[in-house]
Amino acid sequence: MFDTIELLLFCLEGQLTRDRGLAELFPPISRFCTVSCHLKSGKIVAGNKIGQLAFFDIRAGKLHTTQAHRHGASCSACAFSPDGRHVASLSATDNNVRFFQLSAPTLFNMGSSHIKTGKQFNISPSLQGRSCRLNWIDPKTVAVLTPSGIHATFQP
Numbered sequence: 001m002f003d004t005i006e007l008l009l010f011c012l013e014g015q016l017t018r019d020r021g022l023a024e025l026f027p028p029i030s031r032f033c034t035v036s037c038h039l040k041s042g043k044i045v046a047g048n049k050i051g052q053l054a055f056f057d058i059r060a061g062k063l064h065t066t067q068a069h070r071h072g073a074s075c076s077a078c079a080f081s082p083d084g085r086h087v088a089s090l091s092a093t094d095n096n097v098r099f100f101q102l103s104a105p106t107l108f109n110m111g112s113s114h115i116k117t118g119k120q121f122n123i124s125p126s127l128q129g130r131s132c133r134l135n136w137i138d139p140k141t142v143a144v145l146t147p148s149g150i151h152a153t154f155q156p
Contacts, residue, residue, distance in 0.1 A: 005035065005046050005056060006063060018042055018058050033077040033133045041084035043102070047075025053089055053100070055115065066100075066115055076127070079134040079142065086118070086156045088134050088142040092127035096120055097134075097144065099156035121154050 005022075016025065021039040023030040029037075034047040044056040051073055055064045073093030080087055087100045099118035123144065133145045137153065144151040 005029070005044060005054075022058075033131075034075055036079045036087070038080040038084040041080075041102075043080070043084065045078050045080065045087050047078045047089060049074045051075055051091060051094075053078060053087070055087075055102075064115070076132050077134045077144075079136060081136050081142070081156070082139050088136075088154070088156070090123075090127075090132055090134050090144060092130060092132050095123045095126055095128070097123060097142070097154050099154075101156070118156050119154075123152055127151065 018039075022035075022037045022044060029035055032046075035044065036046075037044045042057060042059040044058065046054050046056070048054070053066045053075065055066065056062070057064070073091050075089055076092040077090040078087060085102055087102065089098045089100065090096075091098075098120045101116045101118050103114045103116065127144070127146070130146055132151070135143050135145050137143050140155050141153050142155075143153045
């Protein structure tokens with residue numbers, strides 16, 4: 001998935017992607033619950049089958065893969081908070097939700113964003129094999145959604 005998004009960003013006009021967002025320019029991407037775009041911050045996050053998260057900075061054209069924040073199994077869903085400062089990641093295989101905090105760049109870190117691991121919550125009962133999505137229901141609360149409705153809610 002990382003390579004696909006990187007290829008899309010390379011092929012799409014940068015300014016257009018920044019202005020309109022990846023989901024509007026390439027609607028099929030929004031069908032994947034392992035991809036989330038935050039237009040205002042100019043960032044995209046994607047999860048993969050080995051539990052990594054990749055953060056794409058649309059403005060800078062850079063990719064940062066978070067090897068240090070791996071799940072033990074596949075990333076089933078991820079989503080930006082409404083303000084773009086947090087990312088929630090769900091692993092239905094490991095039955096947990098993890099939060100990551102994105103800090104704004106400062107003068108001394110030369111423009112790169114810092115990604116800090118936040119809280120982790122276990123989910124019960126098991127979600128393995130079920131289709132799940134993450135949806136921020138307010139600025140501080142994310143919900144795990146299954147086809148039957150809200151499974152659980154968490155706060156970073």
